[in-house]
Amino acid sequence: MSTAAPAASAGTVLADLLPASSAARARLRDAALIAGGAGLTGLAAQLSVPVPGSPVPVTGQTFAALLVGTALGARRGFASLLLYAVAGVAGLPWFAGGSSGWSMPSFGYILGMLAASAVVGALARRGGDRTVLRMAGVMVLGSAVIYAIGVPYLAHSAHLSASRAVALGLRPYLLGDAIKAALAMTALPAAWKLAGGRD
Template structure:
């Protein structure tokens, strides 16, 4: 894709593509740095954690970071970034919510959901899904739904809950917060593209 295409932010590009790389080796280094940075951002956002009474799943900034990483980096780099985040946490790095690590916690399904969602929102962003407020809202809804589609059933199985209990404990308390996170993304991503076009 030409430099002029990138500068105008045409569909087929994501925000990370706008970072210059003068050669293939520098592009690989740029991508590696973006992947590591996205994982670190998600780990940092996970530490913004507020316990929810009666639920093993806290409210965190983690889901917002995961969706932002996927959208800004695109599907391939987004999945790599969230994959690195998940693998490092499973290996013992204490950067899951509240400084946790490992895979045995009931909320681990949400991390797997974030991995899936980062790829899907990155795919949609590459097709222009983050260019307007309404499109970004749709992308955030899809991404959040995918996180819950994996996280809630995982919670039900791992915590021995009924489907209804899992929804009450692992979905309902988070909808307002997710709407606020989506509103932040709806403002930030289209604004970033407007700045690029200037």
């Protein structure tokens, strides 16, 4: 039975367009995509700029995590970010700035990325990545999920008030998030257009 890549249609994410001639090859493809997504997130995390007064740096990992979730779909995207998180907790130094472990105040953002990857992946299966406007909504929602987990975690772990956690863990990053969203808003719909699957 062939599991060749389906035509771009409803319920399809970009990763589904990669061909696989058998079920075994489809599993190998998915494993490679999951590992590749984790590696991309770890690489993007090394693009790290400290924010004065905040324990949370500006990094590329949130952008990578949302991109991975959108391109791979909810199941593979979540698995990819889970691999990233578990390997980092186990000691692989690929969290922001080459860090690892779970004790840093910014670990809540990594947990947020796990949830966000599933959310944006599910939205991508419903066509959320096919147009610029839809992709904007996907990125905003994905970022909101990350902050909804990351900011309270920061407040708890660093013993901050809610308002102080928002001031240190959300406000300084909104401009950067807008830039990342703009990149994704053009990149994903353009990829669908090249694949011939844009709505």
